[in-house]
Amino acid sequence: MNAASAVALKNVARRFVTPSGDVLSALENFDLTVAPGEFCAIVGPTGCGKSTTLGLVSGLAQPQGGTVTLFDAPVTGVDRRVGFVFQQDAVFPWRDVLGNVMAGPLFRGVPRAQAEAEARDWIARVGLTGFEHHHPHQLSGGMRKRVALAQTFINKPEVLLMDEPFSALDVQTRELMQEELLSLWAQSGAAVLFVTHDLDEAILLADRVAVLTTRPARVKSVHTIDLPRPRNIATLRYDERFVAIARRLSDDLRDEVLRARREAMA
Amino acid sequence: MTDATAPLATEGRIESLAERQRRRWRMIIALRIIVFVLLVGGWELGVRAGWLDSFFFGQPSAIVDKLIDWIRNGTSIGPLWKQVWVTIYEAGAGFLIGSVLGVVCGITLGRNQLLSDVFSIYIKIANSIPRIVMGSIFIVALGLGSPSKIALAVVMVFFVVFGNAFQGVREADKNLIANARILGASNWQVTRAVILPSALSWILASLHVSFGFALIGAIVGEFLGAREGMGLLIASAQGSFDSNGVFAAMIVIAVVALCAEWILTTIEKRLLTWRPEVSAAGE
Numbered sequence: 001m002n003a004a005s006a007v008a009l010k011n012v013a014r015r016f017v018t019p020s021g022d023v024l025s026a027l028e029n030f031d032l033t034v035a036p037g038e039f040c041a042i043v044g045p046t047g048c049g050k051s052t053t054l055g056l057v058s059g060l061a062q063p064q065g066g067t068v069t070l071f072d073a074p075v076t077g078v079d080r081r082v083g084f085v086f087q088q089d090a091v092f093p094w095r096d097v098l099g100n101v102m103a104g105p106l107f108r109g110v111p112r113a114q115a116e117a118e119a120r121d122w123i124a125r126v127g128l129t130g131f132e133h134h135h136p137h138q139l140s141g142g143m144r145k146r147v148a149l150a151q152t153f154i155n156k157p158e159v160l161l162m163d164e165p166f167s168a169l170d171v172q173t174r175e176l177m178q179e180e181l182l183s184l185w186a187q188s189g190a191a192v193l194f195v196t197h198d199l200d201e202a203i204l205l206a207d208r209v210a211v212l213t214t215r216p217a218r219v220k221s222v223h224t225i226d227l228p229r230p231r232n233i234a235t236l237r238y239d240e241r242f243v244a245i246a247r248r249l250s251d252d253l254r255d256e257v258l259r260a261r262r263e264a265m266a
Numbered sequence: 267m268t269d270a271t272a273p274l275a276t277e278g279r280i281e282s283l284a285e286r287q288r289r290r291w292r293m294i295i296a297l298r299i300i301v302f303v304l305l306v307g308g309w310e311l312g313v314r315a316g317w318l319d320s321f322f323f324g325q326p327s328a329i330v331d332k333l334i335d336w337i338r339n340g341t342s343i344g345p346l347w348k349q350v351w352v353t354i355y356e357a358g359a360g361f362l363i364g365s366v367l368g369v370v371c372g373i374t375l376g377r378n379q380l381l382s383d384v385f386s387i388y389i390k391i392a393n394s395i396p397r398i399v400m401g402s403i404f405i406v407a408l409g410l411g412s413p414s415k416i417a418l419a420v421v422m423v424f425f426v427v428f429g430n431a432f433q434g435v436r437e438a439d440k441n442l443i444a445n446a447r448i449l450g451a452s453n454w455q456v457t458r459a460v461i462l463p464s465a466l467s468w469i470l471a472s473l474h475v476s477f478g479f480a481l482i483g484a485i486v487g488e489f490l491g492a493r494e495g496m497g498l499l500i501a502s503a504q505g506s507f508d509s510n511g512v513f514a515a516m517i518v519i520a521v522v523a524l525c526a527e528w529i530l531t532t533i534e535k536r537l538l539t540w541r542p543e544v545s546a547a548g549e
Contacts, residue, residue, distance in 0.1 A: 060444055078447050090445035094463040094540040103459065107450035137542045155449065 003071035006159050006191030007034040007057055013065035013216075014052050026052045028216035030066070036158070039185060039192040041202035043253060044212030044220075045260045050195040051087075052217070054161045057193060058084050070159060080108070083157030083190070085165040091136050091147050097123060098132040100147050104155040122150040126180065142173035146180070153184055160185070162194045166201070178205060178233045186230065199253060203245055204233055211252050214260035223249055324509040332514040342502055344494060346518070353484050353496040354522060356412050360419020361480035365427045367420070368476075369469055372431025376465075377457060382432070389428070397421050398486055405491045415492065419483030423476040430472035434465025467541065470534045477526045481519065 012030040015023050026049035034040045042050050055061035056068050059078040068075045070082070091100045102119035106112065123132060126146040136144055145165065152160065165181075166174045182205065185192060196202050202209045203225055211220045227241060236242050306326050312318040313325040320328065336346040343349065375382040401418045408414035438461050446460045488497025496515055503511030 058444075058448060060447065078450075080450060082448065084445070084448040086441055086445060088441050090439075090441040092442060092446075092460070092463070094466075096540075103446070103451075104449035107446070107452070107455050107459070135540045137540070151445075151449065 003036060005033045005069070006036040006038070006071060007193060008032070008069045008072075009053065009056065009066065010069075011066035012053075012056065012063045012068060014049070014056060014061070015064050025216035027056075027063075027218075029218050032210055032219050032222075034159075034191050034193055036071075036191050037189050038208065039194065039206045041194045041196060041206035041209045042212060043196060043199055043202045043209060043249070044217060045214050045253075045257045046197060048212050048215050048260070049217035050197075050212060051163050054084070054163050054193060054195055057159070058082055058161055079159075080155075081158040083152040083155055083160045085145075085148050085152050085160070085162045087164040087167060089136065089141075089144055089148070091144055091151065093136050096133045096135050097128055097139070097147055100136070101150045101154055104151060108155070118154055119150075122154045125153075125184070126150045140173075141169055142177060145169065145177055149177075149181065149184060153188060156188070157190050160188075160190045160192045162192065164196050165194075167196070167198070174201075175233050181205070182229075182231060182233070199249055200237065200246060203227075203242060203249065204231065204236055209249060211249065211256065213256055214263065220256060221252055223252075320509075321507070322509060324513045328510045329513045329517070332508075332510045333517065336514065341499055342506075343498060349494055349496050349499050350518060350522065352412070352494045353481070353488065353519070356415040356484035356487070356495065357419055357477070357480040357522075359412075360416045360483055361423055361477050363416070364420040364423025364480065365469075365473060365476060368424045368427025368472075369431045371424075372428045372469075373435055373457065373461060373465065376432045376435025377453075377461065389425075393425050393429075397425070398482075401483070401487050401490050404487065410491050410493055415484045415487035415495070415497075418487040419480040422479040422483035426476045426479060427469065427472045430468045431465055434468030435461050437468070438464040467538060470530075470537065473530055473534075474527065477530060478523060481523055481526075485519065 009030050009032045012027055013025070014027040014030075015025045018024050030053065032040075032042075032053070042053065044050050052061070056063050057070070057075065059075045059082070070079055092103065095103065098116065098119055101122055102112075102115040105115035105118055110118070120132070123129060126149055128143060128146055128150070131139065131143065136147065139147070148165070162181075166177050169177060178201065192206075194202070194205060199209075206225055209223045209225060211223070212218065213220045223245070225245060227236065227239070227245070309318070309323075310326045313320045313323065340346060341349060375385060398418075400421050401414070404414040404417040408417060442460050442464065443456055446456050451459060484495070485497035485500070488495035489501050490497075492498045496519055500512055500515045503509075503515060
């Protein structure tokens with residue numbers, strides 16, 4: 001892969017028409033680039049349009065202005081190289097774990113036997129061996145996330161979009177899942193665009209963190225996180241370097257949140 | 267149908283929940299039997315004491331005699347099993363055709379905004395017509411045989427199933443659809459892998475109601491004009507002022523409806539095993 005960028009958003013605008021007929025601008029003049037294999041996190045005030053960016057990159061939504069490219073080619077629709085882990089549970093409740101994980105290959109025309117073998121391999125990699133024939137409602141929230149990760153990684157995505165994937169999990173489970181994600185990502189070599197409202201999570205996981213402004217969202221600043229890899233999620237939090245970065249980003253984000261609140265009050 | 271809510275353990279007495287539920291269940295069955303005995307026994311006694319005129323209201327013992335007579339000697343229009351079979355055949359065929367049409371149209375219109383915008387007005391109009399009246403038209407057009415009854419049953423079933431299938435498609439989780447598309451599903455695969463399963467609980471719910479409607483369609487069709495079937499049996503009993511015959515036919519039809527209900531519930535349970543509520547609810 002010789003592309004300069006895995007994902008690039010240039011001067012992108014995305015607007016919605018509200019039910020009352022007003023035009024609401026979610027993104028304006030939005031610029032962001034993610035290099036191949038890079039882990040980029042997006043943080044910003046609540047409701048600022050973080051998830052909107054992922055919708056545009058996935059091809060599920062189209063921008064009203066600017067260009068969105070994947071490996072230097074414009075996004076025209078859902079791209080096979082893209083994986084997406086959603087905030088809410090998006091595993092199919094009527095399929096068991098095996099059926100969920102092999103869904104992607106089957107949709108893409110892989111023969112059933114091969115899809116099943118791959119799925120069993122991925123189920124083992126996310127630690128769900130023995131749960132192949134459980135249905136999602138029989139699993140815990142963390143296990144359902146593992147299913148979602150296996151379901152996404154089995155398609156070998158080159159670009160992985162993640163929309164606050166761990167926000168619904170308890171703290172301990174979230175930490176485990178973050179470790180899990182980092183090891184899966186390290187083996188996959190995919191570029192990641194990870195949306196979160198949790199600043200610590202962004203710093204622990206990412207190579208770069210983009211801070212967004214309030215709506216309409218633009219990239220306010222991009223911070224490089226030069227913490228060495230492989231990272232230990234459990235102990236990194238107490239590292240001085242982590243604390244310094246967290247303070248810097250937190251100040252940056254707080255300005256934006258305060259500005260959002262002033263605007264909301266005005 | 268029973269309610270799925272278990273009694274709340276209000277007092278602190280140590281007693282196993284299973285034992286409480288078993289006791290409650292026994293009590294419910296006993297109460298059901300008491301209600302039955304009171305109703306039917308009261309009816310029989312009322313007739314014997316002369317408060318009710320058996321000419322108009324029939325008499326339970328005479329209805330049972332009538333049923334036995336039908337089974338042994340056949341009805342005035344031929345053997346009983348033949349009439350039952352004709353009605354089951356007409357209702358069943360109408361039910362199958364109507365529900366398949368309903369599901370296909372419901373999903374097609376649910377998935378296609380333009381089609382649903384164009385056709386919604388016509389569906390509303392067609393749905394507001396008292397459909398049973400269509401029976402007269404079908405009998406004129408299709409004759410006294412089975413096709414006219416099947417057509418009436420189809421019309422009765424179609425709108426119920428269509429409405430539910432359409433709603434089921436509209437209620438499908440947007441996240442699941444997005445996920446399927448990202449995983450590589452084509453439009454057809456999204457319909458098969460996401461839309462159909464999520465609409466299935468809506469569709470199955472409508473099938474319970476619509477088998478009853480199919481039966482009504484078949485019987486009313488036979489009532490309006492036929493050579494055989496339970497509807498004709500009722501009509502001929504009515505014609506000879508035989509109220510016991512009408513009640514006996516009603517009981518036969520009720521048995522058919524309950525059997526169909528049981529079959530549908532079994533199929534539903536099997537199809538919806540993934541749903542946590544289904545395995546817990548029901549008898």
